[in-house]
Amino acid sequence: xxxxxxxxxxxxxxxxxxxxxxxxxxxxxxxxxxxxxxxxxxxxxxxxxxxxxxxxxxxxxxxxxxxxxxxxxxxxxxxxxxxxxxxxxxxxxxxxxxxxxxxxxxxxxxxxxxxxxxxxxxxxxxxxxxxxxxxxxxxxxxxxxxxxxxxxxxxxxxxxxxxxxxxxxxxxxxxxxxxxxxxxxxxxxxxxxxxxxxxxxxxxxxxxxxxxxxxxxxxxxxxxxxxxxxxxxxxxxxxxxxxxxxxxxxxxxxxxxxxxxxxxxxxxxxxxxxxxxxxxxxxxxxxxxxxxxxxxxxxxxxxxxxxxxxxxxxxxxxxxxxxxxxxxxxxxxxxxxxxxxxxxxxxxxxxxxxxxxxxxxxxxxxxxxxxxxxxxxxxxxxxxxxxxxxxxxxxx
Amino acid sequence: xxxxxxxxxxxxxxxxxxxxxxxxxxxxxxxxxxxxxxxxxxxxxxxxxxxxxxxxxxxxxxxxxxxxxxxxxxxxxxxxxxxxxxxxxxxxxxxxxxxxxxxxxxxxxxxxxxxxxxxxxxxxxxxxxxxxxxxxxxxxxxxxxxxxxxxxxxxxxxxxxxxxxxxxxxxxxxxxxxxxxxxxxxxxxxxxxxxxxxxxxxxxxxxxxxxxxxxxxxxxxxxxxxxxxxxxxxxxxxxxxxxxxxxxxxxxxxxxxxxxxxxxxxxxxxxxxxxxxxxxxxxxxxxxxxxxxxxxxxxxxxxxxxxxxxxxxxxxxxxxxxxxxxxxxxxxxxxxxxxxxxxxxxxxxxxxxxxxxxxxxxxx
Numbered sequence: 001x002x003x004x005x006x007x008x009x010x011x012x013x014x015x016x017x018x019x020x021x022x023x024x025x026x027x028x029x030x031x032x033x034x035x036x037x038x039x040x041x042x043x044x045x046x047x048x049x050x051x052x053x054x055x056x057x058x059x060x061x062x063x064x065x066x067x068x069x070x071x072x073x074x075x076x077x078x079x080x081x082x083x084x085x086x087x088x089x090x091x092x093x094x095x096x097x098x099x100x101x102x103x104x105x106x107x108x109x110x111x112x113x114x115x116x117x118x119x120x121x122x123x124x125x126x127x128x129x130x131x132x133x134x135x136x137x138x139x140x141x142x143x144x145x146x147x148x149x150x151x152x153x154x155x156x157x158x159x160x161x162x163x164x165x166x167x168x169x170x171x172x173x174x175x176x177x178x179x180x181x182x183x184x185x186x187x188x189x190x191x192x193x194x195x196x197x198x199x200x201x202x203x204x205x206x207x208x209x210x211x212x213x214x215x216x217x218x219x220x221x222x223x224x225x226x227x228x229x230x231x232x233x234x235x236x237x238x239x240x241x242x243x244x245x246x247x248x249x250x251x252x253x254x255x256x257x258x259x260x261x262x263x264x265x266x267x268x269x270x271x272x273x274x275x276x277x278x279x280x281x282x283x284x285x286x287x288x289x290x291x292x293x294x295x296x297x298x299x300x301x302x303x304x305x306x307x308x309x310x311x312x313x314x315x316x317x318x319x320x321x322x323x324x325x326x327x328x329x330x331x332x333x334x335x336x337x338x339x340x341x342x343x344x345x346x347x348x349x350x351x352x353x354x355x356x357x358x359x360x361x362x363x364x365x366x367x368x369x370x371x372x373x374x375x376x377x378x379x380x381x382x383x384x385x386x387x388x389x390x391x392x393x394x395x396x
Numbered sequence: 397x398x399x400x401x402x403x404x405x406x407x408x409x410x411x412x413x414x415x416x417x418x419x420x421x422x423x424x425x426x427x428x429x430x431x432x433x434x435x436x437x438x439x440x441x442x443x444x445x446x447x448x449x450x451x452x453x454x455x456x457x458x459x460x461x462x463x464x465x466x467x468x469x470x471x472x473x474x475x476x477x478x479x480x481x482x483x484x485x486x487x488x489x490x491x492x493x494x495x496x497x498x499x500x501x502x503x504x505x506x507x508x509x510x511x512x513x514x515x516x517x518x519x520x521x522x523x524x525x526x527x528x529x530x531x532x533x534x535x536x537x538x539x540x541x542x543x544x545x546x547x548x549x550x551x552x553x554x555x556x557x558x559x560x561x562x563x564x565x566x567x568x569x570x571x572x573x574x575x576x577x578x579x580x581x582x583x584x585x586x587x588x589x590x591x592x593x594x595x596x597x598x599x600x601x602x603x604x605x606x607x608x609x610x611x612x613x614x615x616x617x618x619x620x621x622x623x624x625x626x627x628x629x630x631x632x633x634x635x636x637x638x639x640x641x642x643x644x645x646x647x648x649x650x651x652x653x654x655x656x657x658x659x660x661x662x663x664x665x666x667x668x669x670x671x672x673x674x675x676x677x678x679x680x681x682x683x684x685x686x687x688x689x690x691x692x693x694x695x696x697x698x699x700x701x702x703x704x705x706x707x708x709x710x711x712x713x714x715x716x717x718x719x720x721x722x723x724x725x726x727x728x729x730x731x732x733x734x735x736x737x738x739x740x741x742x743x744x745x746x747x748x749x750x751x752x753x754x755x756x757x758x759x760x
Contacts, residue, residue, distance in 0.1 A: 054510060055651045056532040068577040070592045080580035153607045157552070172608055173566060252553075253565040253611045254591070263609070344595045344604070350571070353596065357503045357572025360531035
C-alpha cells in the first residue's frame with residue numbers, strides 16, 4: 001500500500017478526516033478499484049448491447065451444437081457428430097501434446113548444446129555456436145516452414161515411401177510405424193514396468209544411504225536400467241508374448257493400418273524444439289559460466305573427475321541460475337505453438353478458428369483462447385516457481 | 397435497457413460507498429460517458445451516407461480465386477465478385493473505380509463485415525440459414541449458383557473416376573467453409589473414411605495439394621476450375637463429375653440497414669434486368685433513346701421517374717452500372733465464361749428465359 005504513516009497532529013482535533021493520509025490512501029484505492037469494475041462492467045454491457053443490436057447471437061450455448069467438421073489429428077474420439085466443445089477440447093489436447101513434447105525435447109537438446117558450447121573440443125564448440133546463432137536469429141514461423149516445406153514435403157509420395165526398419169515408412173504424408181496390439185494377459189507388462197520404476201527408486205535411496213554411511217558407491221544407473229527394461233521383458237516372456245503388431249500397408253491412396261505421425265505435427269514439434277533449444281542452450285551456458293571457477297577447482301582438489309564435478313557440483317548450482325529464464329522459454333514455446341495454424345496442425349487456435357467461423361461467435365472464441373493460454377502459462381510458471389524454490393540455495 | 401443498466405450499477409455502487417459524494421460524482425460521470433458512447437453508436441449514419449462521405453466503397457473479396465476475385469498481373473482486382481463491387485460503386489458514385497478491396501480469408505470475412513471494416517462482402521460466400529440469421533448478415537441474392545466438387549490428379553490415380561472411390565484419401569480443404577461441413581457429411585453418408593488436411597488460406601491449400609500432401613482437393617466446382625489453372629501441371633488434374641452440395645454464392649451486407657440492403661440487392665437485379673432487356677456496355681447510350689417503356693423505366697429516362705431516387709441513388713443508376721461493368725451476362729462471360737481461361741458454361745446461371753435460375757423481380 002502506498003500510504004505513509006505521518007505523525008498525526010495530536011493536539012488539533014480540527015483536522016478533517018479528508019486530510020488523514022491513511023484514510024485518503026484507502027479512499028483513492030477503493031476509488032480506482034470501483035472505477036475499474038465499473039469500466040469492465042460497462043465494456044461488457046456495451047458489447048452485449050451492440051451484439052444484440054447487430055442481431056448477432058451471443059453466449060456460450062453454441063458449444064453444445066454439432067460440430068459437423070472433422071479434425072485431422074485427434075487423440076480422443078471425435079467425428080463430425082461431436083460437439084463444438086469437444087472440438088475445442090481436441091484442439092486443446094493437441095496444443096498440450098505439442099507443447100509438452102517440444103518442452104522435453106528442447107530442454108534436452110538445449111542442455112546438450114549449452115554444454116557443447118563450453119566444450120574443450122574446437123569442432124563441437126563451433127558446431128554448437130553455429131547452431132545457436134542460426135536458430136536464435138530466424139523467426140519461429142520460418143523454422144516451421146523450413147521443416148514443413150523444406151524437409152517433410154519433399155519426401156516421396158506414399159507409393160514410393162522410404163522403407164525403414166521394423167516395418168516403418170516415411171513419406172510426404174508423415175511417419176508410419178507398426179501399432180502394438182496387446183493381447184490377453186498383457187496387463188502384467190505395465191504392472192512390471194511400474195514395479196521396475198518403484199524398485200529403482202528404492203535402490204537409489206538405499207544406495208545413497210549406504211554411500212552416506214560407508215562411502216561405498218553402487219551402480220544405481222545400470223541397475224535401474226536393468227530393472228525398468230528387464231522386468232517388463234520378463235513379464236512378456238512369462239505371458240508368452242501376447243503382443244502382435246499392426247503393420248502399415250500400402251493401399252490405393254495412403255498407407256493404412258499402423259500408427260501415423262502427420263507431417264504437420266512433426267514439423268511444428270521439430271521447429272519449436274530446435275528453435276527454443278537455441279535459447280535454452282544460451283541459458284544453460286550462462287548458468288554454468290555463472291558458477292565460480294573456484295567450485296570446479298575445489299572439486300578437482302577433492303579428487304572428483306571432471307564429469308563428476310559437472311554432475312555433482314557445477315550443474316546443481318547452475319540450475320539455480322537457469323530455472324527462472326527457462327520458465328519464460330517454456331512459456332514462449334507454448335505460446336509459439338499457436339503458429340500451428342500456418343501449416344494446418346489442429347491446435348487450439350486452428351480448431352477454435354474453425355469453430356469461430358462455422359458459428360460466427362468471435363468474441364466467445366477469443367475469450368476461450370485467452371483464458372486457456374493464460375491458464376496454461378500460469379500453471380507452467382507456478383510449477384517452475386515451485387521447482388525453483390525447491391532448487392534454491394537452502395540457507396542453514 | 398440502457399437506463400436500467402445505469403440505474404442498477406449506480407445502486408450497487410452506492411451501497412458499497414455510502415455517503416461519498418465524490419464517488420457518486422465520478423461514477424455518474426463515467427456512466428454518463430458510457431451512455432453517450434452508446435448513444436453515439438446508435439445515432440451513427442447509414443452505410444450509404446458513410447460510403448458517400450468516404451468517397452469510396454470498401455468491399456471484402458477473397459485473397460485470390462481466379463474468375464471471382466484475384467489481382468491480375470498489373471495488380472488490378474478482377475473477377476465476378478470484384479465486378480459486382482464495381483457495379484455497386486457505379487450505382488452510387490456513377491464511377492465504377494471508386495471502390496477499395498479488402499482481401500479476406502474465409503475465417504475473417506464475417507467478422508470484417510460485422511465490425512464495419514467493410515461495407516459489403518462479395519466473396520464467393522455460400523448463403524445458408526445460419527449465416528442469414530445468427531451472424532447478423534443479410535444475403536442480397538445469388539450471383540453464382542455453384543456446387544461442391546472434387547479434383548484429383550488423374551495421372552497419379554488413374555483408376556479413380558468417381559467421388560465414391562475416394563475412401564481412405566487425404567482431402568485438402570479450406571477451414572471455416574461450408575465445403576468443410578459438406579465434405580464431412582458426404583463421406584459419412586457414404587460410409588467412407590478420409591483424413592482432412594485443413595488450411596486457413598486458399599493459397600496454402602493450393603500449395604499443399606500441388607505438393608502432393610493430399611490426394612483430393614475439394615471446394616466449389618467453379619473454384620476447382622480456377623485452381624486447376626494455377627497448378628504446376630494443370631492437364632494432369634481432373635474434376636470428378638459428382639456435385640455434392642448446393643452452393644448459392646452471393647454478396648452479403650450487415651443487418652439493420654434496410655436502405656443499404658435494398659441498394660445492393662437491386663444492383664444485382666439491375667445487372668440481370670439489363671441482360672434480359674439486351675442492354676449492354678456497348679449499346680447503353682443508344683438504349684437511352686429507346687421508346688420501349690420498360691427500358692425507359694430501367695434506364696431512368698421516363699419522365700418524372702422516382703425509381704432511382706426512391707432507392708437512394710440517381711435515376712441513371714442502371715446506366716452507370718452497365719457503363720462500368722456491363723450486364724450480368726457480360727460480367728459472367730468476361731470473368732468465368734468463354735472470355736476467360738476458365739471457360740465455364742452458363743448452365744444454371746443462365747437467365748430464367750434461357751432455362752437458368754437467374755431471375756429478377758420487375759423494376760417498376
